[in-house]
Structure formats: C-alpha cells, structure tokens
Amino acid sequence: MDVLTLDSIHKSYGPIQALKGVSLSVPRGTVFGILGPNGSGKTTLLSIILDVLSADKGQYTWFDQPGSKYQRRQIGSLLETPNFYHYLSAVNNLKITQSISGRGSLAEIEDVLRKVNLYERKNSKFSTFSLGMKQRLAIAAALLGNPPVLVLDEPTNGLDPVGIAEIRSLIKQLSENGTTIILASHLLDEVEKVCTHVAILKTGTLITQGTVDEVLADEDVLELGVEDQVAAKAALYGLEGIAAIEEAGNLLLVKGPKGSLDPAAINAHCHASGIRINHLAMRKKRLEARFFELTSN
Numbered sequence: 001m002d003v004l005t006l007d008s009i010h011k012s013y014g015p016i017q018a019l020k021g022v023s024l025s026v027p028r029g030t031v032f033g034i035l036g037p038n039g040s041g042k043t044t045l046l047s048i049i050l051d052v053l054s055a056d057k058g059q060y061t062w063f064d065q066p067g068s069k070y071q072r073r074q075i076g077s078l079l080e081t082p083n084f085y086h087y088l089s090a091v092n093n094l095k096i097t098q099s100i101s102g103r104g105s106l107a108e109i110e111d112v113l114r115k116v117n118l119y120e121r122k123n124s125k126f127s128t129f130s131l132g133m134k135q136r137l138a139i140a141a142a143l144l145g146n147p148p149v150l151v152l153d154e155p156t157n158g159l160d161p162v163g164i165a166e167i168r169s170l171i172k173q174l175s176e177n178g179t180t181i182i183l184a185s186h187l188l189d190e191v192e193k194v195c196t197h198v199a200i201l202k203t204g205t206l207i208t209q210g211t212v213d214e215v216l217a218d219e220d221v222l223e224l225g226v227e228d229q230v231a232a233k234a235a236l237y238g239l240e241g242i243a244a245i246e247e248a249g250n251l252l253l254v255k256g257p258k259g260s261l262d263p264a265a266i267n268a269h270c271h272a273s274g275i276r277i278n279h280l281a282m283r284k285k286r287l288e289a290r291f292f293e294l295t296s297n
C-alpha cells in the first residue's frame with residue numbers, strides 16, 4: 001500500500017514553474033529520498049504535501065484519501081528547525097511545542113526523547129546541545145502524536161559527520177520500528193546509505209523514481225582483471241549480453257544492459273579460451289554518479 005501518491009502536481013511562482021506535473025508514489029514502510037539540484041522543486045513539493053502551499057493543478061492523497069487537515073495531523077514533519085528556547089530544557093521545550101501544536105500528549109514527551117536518544121539529557125538546557133542533538137530534538141517534536149509518516153526537509157543540513165551519522169542511525173531505527181520516512185536531501189552519499197527508494201527531480205520534473213537499486217542499476221558493469229587484455233577482449237566480444245568492453249587501467253570494464261551479465265558464464269568462457277583472470281567483480285554504480293548522469297544536460 002502507498003502512504004502518499006501525487007498525481008500530476010503543478011506549481012508556479014509567477015513565471016517560475018517550480019513543479020511541472022510531478023507524479024509519484026511512496027510505498028508504506030520505505031525511507032523515500034527526494035533528490036534534486038538546488039531549485040529543482042524539493043521544498044515546494046514537501047510544502048504542498050504538508051498543506052503549507054497549495055498546488056495549482058493536480059491531486060495528492062495520503063493513505064488513499066485526498067489531503068485534508070485530518071490526514072495532515074497524521075504526518076510528523078520538519079520543514080525548518082523549530083524555534084526552541086535556548087534557556088529551557090529539552091523536556092520543557094517539547095512541552096511548549098506540544099501545547100502549541102496540540103499533537104500527542106505530555107505523557108509522550110519522555111517516549112519521544114527516548115526514541116531520539118536524548119532521554120539522558122532531557123533536563124539539559126537546549127543551549128548546551130550540539131547541532132546534532134538540536135536536530136534530534138526537532139525530530140522528537142515531529143514524533144509527538146506517534147505519526148506513521150515523517151517528512152523531513154534536509155535533516156542533516158549543517159551537521160558535522162558525527163551529527164550526520166546520529167541522524168542516519170535515528171532514521172534507520174525509526175524505519176525499523178515501522179515509520180515511513182520521506183526526506184529531501186542534497187547529500188547523495190547519505191541518501192544512498194539510508195534510503196530504500198529515491199525520486200530525482202530536475203527543474204520541476206521527475207526524471208526517475210524507484211528503489212535505490214533500480215535507480216542505480218540501469219546497466220551491469222563487470223570488472224575484469226586479466227594478464228592479456230587484447231586476447232580477453234577478442235574472446236569476449238560477441239558473447240551474449242555484452243554491449244561494450246572498456247579499458248580502465250589494469251581492468252577491463254565489461255558492460256551490458258541491466259541483468260544481462262553473468263559473471264560465472266564470463267568466467268567459464270574466459271577459462272575455456274585460455275584467459276587467466278586475476279579479478280572478477282560486479283561493480284555497483286554510486287548514486288552520486290547516477291545522479292549527475294541523470295541531472296546534467
């Protein structure tokens with residue numbers, strides 16, 4: 001079941017078309033990354049699904065129901081860091097957030113602090129927190145009311161590697177406990193580590209979506225180390241599934257459409273042709289490389 005579907009969402013700011021008919025669906029239980037260069041429409045998209053902005057055209061549904069205030073209350077969100085009071089403790093800040101938003105209950109505050117691993121510091125002043133802890137407190141605020149879905153815009157913005165790793169493990173932990181997480185991010189490496197699914201936007205248009213593996217793997221690339229590259233190329237050209245063989249230093253990169261290369265068959269073919277192999281590995285394309293391929297002109 002999908003928790004969110006968008007059907008041809010359009011949004012313009014005067015002459016600027018920020019979203020040009022975006023359709024996508026977010027399956028339940030996924031960590032869904034929305035990627036795109038600056039200005040591609042990520043924040044606009046999140047603002048629309050959170051009912052902060054309205055679309056010019058198109059529809060979206062949460063849990064198969066048209067977006068409404070009731071649906072919206074089931075979504076935890078972090079579009080920008082909330083204004084916490086520096087001189088108040090974590091607990092007292094969340095009490096204020098809870099009373100303003102009406103989400104969740106006072107009794108839940110200790111639970112959400114446990115979820116974000118701030119329980120031990122619940123009575124410390126906000127001003128004593130690291131940036132990573134401040135961001136985790138913001139996520140705790142979004143978790144009030146135990147929402148089944150969490151929407152986060154650039155949750156690791158401005159954090160150092162330790163803070164980024166803290167947010168990464170928190171997202172994984174929330175996901176393991178059943179929360180669907182939708183996040184926009186610039187950090188491709190992070191998205192690759194934490195997301196199960198991605199959608200890539202470019203100037204308001206969705207160019208691809210799917211599981212991280214589907215988006216990454218549009219072709220198979222097999223690294224092959226051999227003593228005699230010329231003989232290996234001659235032996236392998238024409239073998240079923242192989243579209244190209246490129247030299248890359250000591251290695252040959254054997255390429256073919258997704259799912260076409262069988263390392264065991266290539267190994268056996270080389271062996272039968274008297275070619276000695278010293279390295280054989282399927283290469284996984286990095287999300288970053290794929291992203292640049294898809295978003296450059």
Ligand SMILES: Nc1ncnc2c1ncn2[C@@H]1O[C@H](COP(=O)(O)OP(=O)(O)OP(=O)(O)O)[C@@H](O)[C@H]1O
Pocket residue numbers: 013016017018036037038039040041042043044045
């Ligand atoms: N309030 C606004 N008024 C006019 N144009 C806007 C407004 N908000 C966004 N835009 C424009 O709409 C387009 C999409 O912006 P948006 O902020 O959604 O992209 P983004 O992918 O979130 O970018 P970034 O990664 O830089 O935050 C951009 O061209 C931006 O300049």
